[in-house]
Every structure is written in structure tokens, then in C-alpha cells.
Amino acid sequence: MVSRVIPVQSFDLVLFGATGDLARRKILPSLFHRFQLGQFSDSSRIIGASRSDMDVDSFRERVAEAVREFGQQDEVNDKDIAAFVTLLDYVAIDAKGDRGWDELATHMRPDMVRAFYLSVAPSLFGDIATRLRSTGIATDDSRIVVEKPFGHDLASAQALNKALRANFEESQIYRIDHYLGKETVQNLMALRFANSLFEPLWNSSHIDHVQITVAESIGVEGRGEYYDRSGAMRDMVQNHLMQLLCLTAMEPPGNFTPDAVRNEKVKVIEALEPVENSDIARGQYRGHDGQASYRDHAGDPDSQTESFIAMKVQVANWRWAGTPFYLRTGKCLRERASEIAVFFRDPPHNIFQGSDPAKGNVLVIRLQPDEGITLHTTIKDPGPGGMRLTQAALDMTFADSLPHDERPQDAYERLIMDVIRGNQTLFMRGDEVEAAWAWADPIIAGWDGTRHAPLPYDIGSSGPEDSLRLLHRDERSWRSIGK
Structure with a gap:
């Protein structure tokens, strides 16, 4: 298969909720396919973060299983999976506590696009955003991605927006709607x-x-x-x-x-x-x-x-x-x-x-x-x-x-790459x-x-x-x- 994609700038993508269902079914297989097509620069990395205690090898095997199960079956092969998982790292982290944040900070590299994907409950958006900012992990040009549901009503949506904007500028916030x-x-x-x-x-x-x-x-x-x-x-x-x-x-x-x-x-x-x-x-x-x-x-x-x-x-x-x-x-x-x-x-x-x-x-x-x-x-x-x-x-x-x-991109593939590019056109504003x-x-x-x-x-x-x-x-x- 000949790829017509253009590699994006090197990035550190932190996936909160990396052991969850959405990450397993959609996000990680989408990232794998973009990697397969050569859209990742050589130094790009994906760091899984969740409450689960596991080592890096266990996380890599978990991701490999997810790709085999939910990736495009005619394109998944062991050689590409083995190469993809070398880009992965893992940190066990407590969104509301202190555990894991210092370790996560050591994984962040200068001169890289930093993107934080919050595949977690909306009740954790504010806590994670605050920790990212207070620990210095988030920089002024970092991007934060949040999944729906974005609020239960107007009051809760306003509260979520307030919590995010206390730590990130609107130009850094990507509210994702896969449609x-x-x-x-x-x-x-x-x-x-x-x-x-x-x-x-x-x-x-x-x-x-x-x-x-x-x-x-x-x-x-x-x-x-x-x-x-x-x-x-x-x-x-x-x-x-x-x-x-x-x-x-x-x-x-x-x-x-x-x-x-x-x-x-x-x-x-x-x-x-x-x-x-x-x-x-x-x-x-x-x-x-x-x-x-x-x-x-x-x-x-x-x-x-x-x-x-x-x-x-x-x-x-x-x-x-x-x-x-x-x-x-x-x-x-x-x-x-x-x-x-x-x-x-x-x-x-x-x-x-x-x-x-x-x-x-x-x-x-x-x-x-x-x-x-x-x-x-x-x-x-x-x-x-x-x-x-x-x-x-x-x-x-x-x-x-x-x-x-090239087969049509999955919606998540396109949107995640737009986050790395810094293009907010397909994302909702507050x-x-x-x-x-x-x-x-x-x-x-x-x-x-x-x-x-x-x-x-x-x-x-x-x-x-x-x-x-x-x-x-x-x-x-x-x-x-x-x-």
C-alpha cells in the first residue's frame, strides 16, 4: 500500500484512561494505523496513563491485543505491531492524588508537541488539567483533548469549561466529536x-x-x-x-x-x-x-x-x-x-x-x-x-x-492527527x-x-x-x- 500521508511533527502523546474501552477499541488502533502509514516522525511516543498497576511490557502486550482485535484485519501484521509498541510507555497515575505525576514529568521531552488525551470521566477533567499545569508537564503550547459527554446541562458544561480554562487557553483545548x-x-x-x-x-x-x-x-x-x-x-x-x-x-x-x-x-x-x-x-x-x-x-x-x-x-x-x-x-x-x-x-x-x-x-x-x-x-x-x-x-x-x-481514515485517526497539527477546525469551541x-x-x-x-x-x-x-x-x- 502506497502512503500519501505527510509525517506530523514529533510528539509526546499522553493517553489518560489508556486501559479503558474507548482507548482499546478506537484510539490505540487509530494511532497504530497512522503509524503504519508513516505519519509518525521517528521520535514520536505514546505514553499510557491510568490507575492500573502494570509494567511497560504488560501495557505493550495489552495494546498489541487491542490492535489485533480492533484494527483493520487486512492490514494488521506482527511486524508492524512489534515496531509500534516500541513507541509506547506507561505510567500508573492517580488523577486526584500525587502518585505518578513526578514519573510522568520525567517522560516529557523538550521541543516536542505535547498532547494530553483525556479518555476519562468528565469528573476528572478539572483534576487532570490542574495537575498537568501545576507540575509543569503542560506548557503554553500543549494541547488537551476531552471526550464527550461535555456536561449534563448548561451549568455543568460551564463548570467544565471554567476548570479547563483555568489551566489552558481556549486555543489549547480540543473538545472531540468523532462525527x-x-x-x-x-x-x-x-x-x-x-x-x-x-x-x-x-x-x-x-x-x-x-x-x-x-x-x-x-x-x-x-x-x-x-x-x-x-x-x-x-x-x-x-x-x-x-x-x-x-x-x-x-x-x-x-x-x-x-x-x-x-x-x-x-x-x-x-x-x-x-x-x-x-x-x-x-x-x-x-x-x-x-x-x-x-x-x-x-x-x-x-x-x-x-x-x-x-x-x-x-x-x-x-x-x-x-x-x-x-x-x-x-x-x-x-x-x-x-x-x-x-x-x-x-x-x-x-x-x-x-x-x-x-x-x-x-x-x-x-x-x-x-x-x-x-x-x-x-x-x-x-x-x-x-x-x-x-x-x-x-x-x-x-x-x-x-x-x-489508502482506505478512508477512521474519524479518530483524522482528529488525533489534527490535534498534533494544532488544527481546531473539527473541534467544538467552549x-x-x-x-x-x-x-x-x-x-x-x-x-x-x-x-x-x-x-x-x-x-x-x-x-x-x-x-x-x-x-x-x-x-x-x-x-x-x-x-
Whole structure:
């Protein structure tokens, strides 16, 4: 495989929570693949840090097992693993105490990019940030990466921001959302702002509505207790779907720089209208024929937490006035699929007498499982018999014309390398997070105050019936998941 990657500057990456599930499944395999492709400079190192007592050799073997299990199977080989683990070191550390910090300081080298990845509970963000600064391990140009959930509400998000900013400048803080690292999400920006075809039509005069769907086929098994404190609104809408909404609705930035892009995203969030309960459908999956229900997984027989939510959202500005955005996400749905579907308005007049009217075009940006972009168009149905219209899909992924010498990067691969480069474009800014919570909190309080219980839906369905009525009353319908 020929690599087209450019090596990044040499770095010391400290991975807190290095023995945790996210590190094992995503972070370490992603780092291994970037190493395989030659993106690491020779002197770069990864230092694992966690509470677990183990020596360096044990940690290296643990990482090797993680790469073999979760790495790309057609690319994993013992030779590359053996080379990769030589870059690893390990420190047993107490985030709230003194143990391990002096030892970690001895591993830090001058003239290296220093990055600290906090794959730990948010309750430890402040403690670790304070220790990094007070021990001198963090320098003025170090980077700190924090995972979601970034707060449970506006007050907790503000507290986390305050704790981080007490030790790091905003320019050093990388709040990671892996959805923003997906190739197709970035292609959305290229599609809009690098082509003259779509942007003149990207407004309420030409777009009827937008559907943003993140559907999962699995339930909350294994994380039911955590999820029951969160629900679909906090777990998915406030962050992942909000980011997709912002990138779809934002104004063109003056230039492609981190703050220019993020300024426009904040403006979208600030323009969101409050959402009434009548514009929301909440659901909770139920089991049948021996299947476990949401409440079985959550361990609470009376849980009122939603595993599904759909809502109608309005962006109150000149570009989008009158064009609704419909958001939906849920667990245990028919299939796994994430997409943004932009529905253009129908042609104003049907000139083809005797045929069905032409329907508006639909631009579908697929995020998973198969990333790509498709434009659904109306064409003549082939064959004799007059002018009959039918729908056809125009594949816009350009797969055959793009190089095949490297598989698409995993989102974590791209984002971690952006941290090393010091590029914050695909990371959330503190005011962006707080603005999203300021919008979400009243919505959550609205259904809490009315005891608006989620409606049951069957495992393998498209969600509760109320989500269908949400669009039917507007004489619209949801796009079939995965089609």
C-alpha cells in the first residue's frame, strides 16, 4: 500500500484512561494505523496513563491485543505491531492524588508537541488539567483533548469549561466529536463551498426541508445505567446531530480557518427557535418474544428516559426561515444508518401532460455505514410509450476517480492527527458547547415538567408512530432509513 500521508511533527502523546474501552477499541488502533502509514516522525511516543498497576511490557502486550482485535484485519501484521509498541510507555497515575505525576514529568521531552488525551470521566477533567499545569508537564503550547459527554446541562458544561480554562487557553483545548472527523461530513463543506452549483440554491427559496437521521440497530446493553441518566437528547442531539445541523445550515465562512468556521456554527445555534412539546416525539424500545426492553437494560422498571427522539427544528434567519429541519435518532431501529437528506422544492409547473409531476431533487449525504453522496433526480423512464418520469440516483462519491492506495481514515485517526497539527477546525469551541446546552436545557425541562412519557416502539421498527405524525401533519414523510 502506497502512503500519501505527510509525517506530523514529533510528539509526546499522553493517553489518560489508556486501559479503558474507548482507548482499546478506537484510539490505540487509530494511532497504530497512522503509524503504519508513516505519519509518525521517528521520535514520536505514546505514553499510557491510568490507575492500573502494570509494567511497560504488560501495557505493550495489552495494546498489541487491542490492535489485533480492533484494527483493520487486512492490514494488521506482527511486524508492524512489534515496531509500534516500541513507541509506547506507561505510567500508573492517580488523577486526584500525587502518585505518578513526578514519573510522568520525567517522560516529557523538550521541543516536542505535547498532547494530553483525556479518555476519562468528565469528573476528572478539572483534576487532570490542574495537575498537568501545576507540575509543569503542560506548557503554553500543549494541547488537551476531552471526550464527550461535555456536561449534563448548561451549568455543568460551564463548570467544565471554567476548570479547563483555568489551566489552558481556549486555543489549547480540543473538545472531540468523532462525527466531525468523518470524511463525508467534511465533504459536505467542500460540496457547499468549493462548488458554485449548490450554494445559490442552499436556502429556503429552493429547499423544502432537511432531514438529519442517526439510527442505530443496537440497544443500550452494557451501558444502560449511564444511558438512563442521559437519554437520546443529551447523548446524541445536543452534540452529534447539532454539529450536523450547524454544518448544513451555516453561512459560508470568510475563510477556512478554525475560528471562522466555528463562528458560523455558533450563529446557527443562537438562531434556533425554542422547540415545543408538540414538535417532539419521544420513544422507548420494548422487547417482545424474549427480547430485552430498554427498561431491562437500564435496570429501572419505571424509567422515563427516551431511547428515541424526533423533533422539528426551525432556524430563525433569512436563509432558512420557513424551511424546517427534522432531526431523529434512536436505538434498536430497523438498521444502522446516519445521513443528511436535503429535499429541494418541487418544480413549480408540470409541463409533461399525462405524466406524474416531477418531484424535487433530494441530496443525500451518507455518514454510515457506507459514506457517500447521492443526488436523486427525475429522468425519463427508458423505453417507448411517451414521456413517463421516474427517479434515478446520481452517484456523487466519485469513487472510481479517487486514488485507492489508502482506505478512508477512521474519524479518530483524522482528529488525533489534527490535534498534533494544532488544527481546531473539527473541534467544538467552549461557547459552541454552551450555546447548544442553552438551547437543549429548556426542551428537556419542558417534558420533565409535564411528565411527558416516551411512547413504546418495537425493536427493529422505525420508532414510535408519533414520529411519523410529526411529518405527516406537514404533508411530508421520513425518508426510509438506509435507502
